[in-house]
Amino acid sequence: MPELTHLNARGEAHMVDITDKPATVREARAEVWVQMQPATLAAILEGGVPKGDVLATARIAGIQGAKQCSNLIPLCHPLALSAVTVDFEPDVAHSRVRIEALCKLSGKTGVEMEALSAASIAALTIYDMCKALDKGMVITGLRVLEKTGGKSGDYKVDK
Numbered sequence: 001m002p003e004l005t006h007l008n009a010r011g012e013a014h015m016v017d018i019t020d021k022p023a024t025v026r027e028a029r030a031e032v033w034v035q036m037q038p039a040t041l042a043a044i045l046e047g048g049v050p051k052g053d054v055l056a057t058a059r060i061a062g063i064q065g066a067k068q069c070s071n072l073i074p075l076c077h078p079l080a081l082s083a084v085t086v087d088f089e090p091d092v093a094h095s096r097v098r099i100e101a102l103c104k105l106s107g108k109t110g111v112e113m114e115a116l117s118a119a120s121i122a123a124l125t126i127y128d129m130c131k132a133l134d135k136g137m138v139i140t141g142l143r144v145l146e147k148t149g150g151k152s153g154d155y156k157v158d159k
Contacts, residue, residue: 065121
């Protein structure tokens with residue numbers, strides 16, 4: 001098992017020192033699903049949610065979530081993200097929305113946490129905007145799909 005880099009010799013949590021690491025291009029993609037009632041998905045797609053354009057608001061929230069990652073997760077480094085995208089794939093047959101977030105930068109540490117934050121904040125925003133219509137929505141399947149760059153190498157989930 002690899003050594004836990006966020007713990008010092010006494011087992012205390014600390015932020016990893018990345019001062020001497022070389023900057024490389026890094027990219028990460030994450031996904032999450034929001035399951036809902038068919039009528040809720042229809043309202044989202046038809047623009048019938050009283051709070052406004054759900055997917056546009058969730059996209060902005062997801063981008064903001066990626067940019068705020070280091071403020072939310074104590075040991076994450078603040079990163080100068082060069083790109084963040086949040087995309088939605090409605091799945092009418094299964095009454096759900098798939099959210100995929102992509103984060104990129106040229107830096108000294110990975111962007112997996114930022115991609116996960118973007119996806120999860122977008123999902124939470126969908127829930128917030130639609131909870132009056134459907135309190136039973138379920139957010140599920142948050143995961144990293146792919147990451148490239150850095151010392152640990154590339155990773156891609158087996159689908």
